[in-house]
Amino acid sequence: MTAAVSKGARPSLRHRLADRGFDRILLLVLPALTFMLVLFFYPAVYGGVLSFQPLGGKGGPFGDYAKFFGDPYMRESIWNTFRIALPAALFNVLAAIPIAVRMRGRVRGKRTMNTLLVVPISLGTVLVSEGLLTYLGPRGWLNRTLMGLGIIHQPIQLVHNMWGVIISLIITGFPFAFLLTLSYISGINPKMEEAASTLGAGPWKRFRYVTLPLLAPGLAITFCLTFVLAFAVFPSAVLLGNPAGDSHVLAVAAANAAFQQYDYPMASAISVITAVFELLVVALVLALRSRLYSGSTAGGKG
Amino acid sequence: MTTQVLAAGQRPRKRTVKSPFGWIVWAAVIFFFINLFAVVAAVVVNSFGTQWFDTWLPSGWTLNYYATAWQSYQLSNILVVTVQVALTVVVVSLVIGAPAAYVLARRNFPGKKLLMLCFLLPIMVPPITYGIPLATLLYQLHLGGTLAGVLIANIVPAIPFVILVLTPFIEQIDPNIESAARMCGARTWQVLLRILMPLIIPGLLAAALLVLVQTVALFEMTFLVSGPGSQTLVVALYYAVFASGIRPAQAISAMAVIYMLTTLVVLVIALRYVSPTQMVAQVREPSEH
Structure with missing residues (x-):
């Protein structure tokens, strides 16, 4: 404002920068950016570098990666993570769709239901694991009820294996997926379905050819976020699963390497492997998403 | 947010007459909530119980564990x-x-x-x-x-x-x-x-x-x-x-x-x-x- 433009000359550097959007206001982003660079990106790069420096230099730069992929027990943790995270994320998203379809618009009790659904999200997996240990245990209420109804004769084993972990991921992940799907579906103009209805489409056809295509990009994001939550499963895998067996997931392997063996390079290598596999899935889903319709769902005049 | 958007010019939906689809959805939601409630209740009941082994509820109640x-x-x-x-x-x-x-x-x-x-x-x-x-x-x-x-x-x-x-x-x-x-x-x-x-x-x-x-x-x-x-x-x-x-x-x-x-x-x-x-x-x- 104070820098006057000298007559006839090119505008000052400050003005030219301001024209491109660089001005003093932009400096406001610096604290946050510095913080993220120092405490997120620097540790991430540091971890990446560390993962190529195995303890004692064993096996050269790729020693820890070779060790991880060479050890069947360690290698298995990738498969374990996918076996738990994929079904849980898929179930959460697929179950969320019909319920969100039903619950859009004005439905009695919706506000109460949404409020109750936030409870498991904010309680978190540690508390849900503690509750499920009692509830799903061999003498817990679930087995008791099922045996009382004569559905089963022996208690079914749902804790200390991967089923407990999957159930805990559904209890915390389904409300998350549902609320997200609901917010997407509420953004779709109901006039579009009404238009389809006047053209003679039944409920299934309206869903299949109108709502679903408009919802699909949102579902892709919902799946990604639910998958990220499930892929990072840690507390419930330890408390509710069998962390040495079928729920020896990547996060458990990384934490064990860091805090039981104090092998930080190995822990970093496992972190890198986790991030790579997770981002591969997210990238795949987002790539598929970019092939879908991506425009307004509000149905303007255009 | 959603209710406000839909409030104007929306024909009232018949929500009282439920289709089979509606019933299934509600049943699923209620099933989820029963389990959620049971998970939370199991923790609360256990915290007040003196001993809880092979029964529906603990054999006695106490606040001592707090x-x-x-x-x-x-x-x-x-x-x-x-x-x-x-x-x-x-x-x-x-x-x-x-x-x-x-x-x-x-x-x-x-x-x-x-x-x-x-x-x-x-x-x-x-x-x-x-x-x-x-x-x-x-x-x-x-x-x-x-x-x-x-x-x-x-x-x-x-x-x-x-x-x-x-x-x-x-x-x-x-x-x-x-x-x-x-x-x-x-x-x-x-x-x-x-x-x-x-x-x-x-x-x-x-x-x-x-x-x-x-x-x-x-x-x-x-x-x-x-x-x-x-x-x-x-x-x-x-x-x-x-x-x-x-x-x-x-x-x-x-x-x-x-x-x-x-x-x-x-x-x-x-x-x-x-x-x-x-x-x-x-x-x-x-x-x-």
Whole structure:
């Protein structure tokens, strides 16, 4: 404002920068950016570098990666993570769709239901694991009820294996997926379905050819976020699963390497492997998403 | 939000007559809630029981395990740490995140997408993957196991969160108000503090509450960095469940109930100002702009 433009000359550097959007206001982003660079990106790069420096230099730069992929027990943790995270994320998203379809618009009790659904999200997996240990245990209420109804004769084993972990991921992940799907579906103009209805489409056809295509990009994001939550499963895998067996997931392997063996390079290598596999899935889903319709769902005049 | 959109000109739907599809959906929802309720009730009932073996309910009732839990887990210390961490994280992440959200909402500049990605990436990768290297660094700086280390580790995921909540909020405030203030001779800091600040207070409040709820429940970062004197409630609960057998199961449940009550108090306060969908929907469109 104070820098006057000298007559006839090119505008000052400050003005030219301001024209491109660089001005003093932009400096406001610096604290946050510095913080993220120092405490997120620097540790991430540091971890990446560390993962190529195995303890004692064993096996050269790729020693820890070779060790991880060479050890069947360690290698298995990738498969374990996918076996738990994929079904849980898929179930959460697929179950969320019909319920969100039903619950859009004005439905009695919706506000109460949404409020109750936030409870498991904010309680978190540690508390849900503690509750499920009692509830799903061999003498817990679930087995008791099922045996009382004569559905089963022996208690079914749902804790200390991967089923407990999957159930805990559904209890915390389904409300998350549902609320997200609901917010997407509420953004779709109901006039579009009404238009389809006047053209003679039944409920299934309206869903299949109108709502679903408009919802699909949102579902892709919902799946990604639910998958990220499930892929990072840690507390419930330890408390509710069998962390040495079928729920020896990547996060458990990384934490064990860091805090039981104090092998930080190995822990970093496992972190890198986790991030790579997770981002591969997210990238795949987002790539598929970019092939879908991506425009307004509000149905303007255009 | 949704009800307001639909309120005008929407023909009333017949919600009382249920189709088979409607019944199945309701049955599924009720089934989910029964199980959710049972999970929570199992913890609460266990915390009050004297002995609970092969029966529907415990054989007797007592409050003693709350005293046991309070003393043996030193819950007063843990609660103080939890409150300190949560409040500090909220204040610091707002002070750092809000200016950045303003820039992202108001300015277009080369590299904006890259900057946006910088703030989104921490949300898209599992906390344990960047938490382990961060914890390693903090331990090297002798901050591991201290309250300062726990604070730093918890602020990392909170800042992107604040930015994601506040950016759309600031975007929908009319920029002409700021231009008008400038025309009247206000300086930049006056525009920001006296014009914009009062307008974004609802957004700041929503962001603060969402960060508060998240920080109280955030397990991984504190787990990786904390030491004996700097555990938050959720991490202390994890260790209690992990080492179950050392102390009576009822004491662990009592601790879980105390954790649950803490979370619910925060949640009830939060839900007065933010809608349930806002709790999850601030990360709706990570790949757009």
